[in-house]
Amino acid sequence: MESNAVSAHEPNRRLELTPERMRELGYRAVDMVVSHLATLRQQSVGRTAPRAELEKLLRKPPPEQPAAPLDVLEALGRDVLPNTLHVNHPRFFGFIPSPGNYVSAVADFLAAGFNVFAGTWLAGSAVAEIELVTIDWLRQFCGLPETAGGLFVSGGSVANLTGLAVARQVRLGGRTAGAVVYYSDQTHSAVERGLRTLGFEPPQLRKIPADRRLRLSPETVRREIAADRAAGRVPFCLVANVGTTNTGAVDPLPELAALCRDERLWLHADGAYGAAAALSPRARPLLAGLEQTDSLALDPHKWLFQPFEIGCLLVRQAGWLRQTFTVHPEYMKDTFRPEAEPNFCEWGVQLTRSTRALKLWMSLKVFGVDAFRRAITEGLGLAELAEAELRRRPGWRIVTPAQLAIVSFRYEPSGMPPEDSEAINRRLVEKMRDDGFALLTSTILNEQTVLRLCTINPRTTHDDIRQTIARLAGAV
Numbered sequence: 001m002e003s004n005a006v007s008a009h010e011p012n013r014r015l016e017l018t019p020e021r022m023r024e025l026g027y028r029a030v031d032m033v034v035s036h037l038a039t040l041r042q043q044s045v046g047r048t049a050p051r052a053e054l055e056k057l058l059r060k061p062p063p064e065q066p067a068a069p070l071d072v073l074e075a076l077g078r079d080v081l082p083n084t085l086h087v088n089h090p091r092f093f094g095f096i097p098s099p100g101n102y103v104s105a106v107a108d109f110l111a112a113g114f115n116v117f118a119g120t121w122l123a124g125s126a127v128a129e130i131e132l133v134t135i136d137w138l139r140q141f142c143g144l145p146e147t148a149g150g151l152f153v154s155g156g157s158v159a160n161l162t163g164l165a166v167a168r169q170v171r172l173g174g175r176t177a178g179a180v181v182y183y184s185d186q187t188h189s190a191v192e193r194g195l196r197t198l199g200f201e202p203p204q205l206r207k208i209p210a211d212r213r214l215r216l217s218p219e220t221v222r223r224e225i226a227a228d229r230a231a232g233r234v235p236f237c238l239v240a241n242v243g244t245t246n247t248g249a250v251d252p253l254p255e256l257a258a259l260c261r262d263e264r265l266w267l268h269a270d271g272a273y274g275a276a277a278a279l280s281p282r283a284r285p286l287l288a289g290l291e292q293t294d295s296l297a298l299d300p301h302k303w304l305f306q307p308f309e310i311g312c313l314l315v316r317q318a319g320w321l322r323q324t325f326t327v328h329p330e331y332m333k334d335t336f337r338p339e340a341e342p343n344f345c346e347w348g349v350q351l352t353r354s355t356r357a358l359k360l361w362m363s364l365k366v367f368g369v370d371a372f373r374r375a376i377t378e379g380l381g382l383a384e385l386a387e388a389e390l391r392r393r394p395g396w397r398i399v400t401p402a403q404l405a406i407v408s409f410r411y412e413p414s415g416m417p418p419e420d421s422e423a424i425n426r427r428l429v430e431k432m433r434d435d436g437f438a439l440l441t442s443t444i445l446n447e448q449t450v451l452r453l454c455t456i457n458p459r460t461t462h463d464d465i466r467q468t469i470a471r472l473a474g475a476v
């Protein structure tokens with residue numbers, strides 16, 4: 001019987017497919033991705049399925065017997081992929097979207113297909129060179145000195161963790177006792193999680209209430225530092241936000257950098273989503289001071305349009321990475337190289353690692369940096385358009401104006417009791433999610449629910465924004 005199941009006649013026990021079957025599966029997968037991407041605007045923003053439904057659909061014993069690859073692919077397309085939110089959808093405005101791009105998806109496929117090992121120069125020399133080059137491009141975009149270096153990691157959380165580990169090593173010799181870290185209450189939870197992972201305890205963390213513009217006030221930090229010094233503690237590191245997740249606020253970097261110099265503090269910046277805006281001439285002035293950071297986390301899987309997972313850490317002196325992470329086990333002795341040929345496994349916590357650099361490098365080459373620059377600038381304008389659309393409708397209050405492609409707002413008509421307005425705003429998020437046309441998420445600012453749109457997808461049109469605001473108004 002003719003079947004496309006992997007049969008005993010095929011080299012299944014070697015976990016191989018025949019070249020024909022490999023092509024068939026690969027071409028079909030490409031077709032699925034291309035159809036998905038080409039019709040994304042016409043689709044809903046995706047679906048969150050209830051656990052019970054997914055258990056029924058997907059809970060099966062381990063599959064002892066082989067199945068036809070195309071059947072498995074079909075089930076994936078039917079049962080799995082539609083039951084996710086499409087974070088690359090042009091009307092996905094929630095959290096920080098990940099617009100992604102097709103070229104980088106192909107690069108990820110190539111990286112997996114060739115299974116390139118990017119942990120050592122010996123195994124992955126050319127991809128290590130591509131990582132050095134691509135990291136250097138990001139260094140240039142952010143204005144860090146030529147002494148700077150960095151590496152790609154899984155995302156912003158690990159980039160922050162890695163940067164803070166470097167700070168701890170370089171400034172404290174790895175000891176945390178008595179050291180204090182300063183950051184605002186608008187800082188992403190990844191920073192606190194990273195600090196906890198590194199052994200800092202709650203009394204060592206100064207989470208300082210942000211000012212009226214939701215930025216870290218240098219004066220307040222200065223007072224906290226003085227109090228800590230007076231109490232015999234060791235002020236050690238300040239974490240600045242380069243685009244908060246809540247509102248896109250950027251902490252006053254030049255003043256904070258000066259403060260860190262005066263007080264001999266390490267300046268780490270979390271630019272997971274915002275630092276990419278350094279590429280846009282419109283946003284660049286907002287990010288002044290970025291070049292003065294000792295370590296900087298940024299996330300190409302956000303505003304540099306890469307598919308998950310790719311985060312990046314840049315540090316002011318490339319040598320700090322080795323100083324923090326090098327260990328030389330005997331079974332790796334064949335991999336030791338001259339310093340000019342680095343082993344990225346000595347620059348971070350991962351030994352075995354894929355080449356995340358490849359996708360960023362390939363997409364920058366295919367589209368060109370100017371396309372990225374324009375795409376980022378376009379995102380800034382989309383949030384401004386959303387703000388303008390909301391301002392001209394009665395009942396809507398702009399809570400924070402468009403900054404770094406985030407606008408936050410509330411439905412709050414005059415005379416409406418605060419509890420009612422709170423309930424309406426909460427309900428709006430659910431209504432929009434149920435509707436599926438566009439997705440936005442909420443946050444809390446000054447103890448109130450606030451809606452926010454993050455408009456970093458370069459495929460979002462002005463019409464998408466206008467229609468989304470109209471639907472939102474219609475859902476009140």
Ligand SMILES: Cc1ncc(COP(=O)(O)O)c(C=O)c1O
Nearest residue numbers: 096155156157188190245272273
């Ligand atoms: C400002 C900021 N920092 C850190 C993170 C964490 O990054 P990741 O989710 O890539 O680990 C995010 C994620 O949205 C973020 O917006």
